Amino acid sequence: MSETTTETPLHLQQAEGLEALAALIRNRPEIAETVRLALAYLNSMVPSRVEDGRGAMEDLVAAADATGIVYVISNDRDSCRVTLDFGPAVCLSVRASAERMAGQPAPPKVPAYEPLTKPGGAS
Incomplete structure (x- = not known):
């Protein structure tokens, strides 16, 4: 590359x-x-050089909303994942760890974080 x-x-x-x-x-x-x-399974983590992991995920959701891209937000104990659907043959999934979502560097213990939701409160 x-x-x-x-x-x-x-x-x-x-x-x-x-x-x-x-x-x-x-x-x-x-x-x-x-x-x-x-192309069907493009996967990535929010890069460590991106300071605000949660902000990066919020920006991704806002960009999808603004352009009408279908997306799903998945929250679990360890991470948040936003998956964007660009049609039947292309999908992009970006993940941020719970630490990144909570605005912390990676500690040994996984912190709780507020789940990311679509604007208006729907998940």
Whole structure:
């Protein structure tokens, strides 16, 4: 994977990369089955360099709401997961640990945190 550069903002690098991937799949449909699982199960943690883990998850939910992307929020004792559905073949899931949701560095004990909900209180 190539390194990000400071000349082009990260969000533009990501968008350009995804557009190039879309063009590749569109122009070479024979690779669709090969990349099916990779695109259907895109998974990530909130990176440690992101200071506010809960804020990052709230931003993800707000972005999905603003653009009409279907999403599910799953809260459990150890983490919060936001899963965005981009159609039947592409899904992105981002997870934040309970520590990140509670605004703490990773302690040895898992703290309780307030579950993330959709705006308006629905989960």
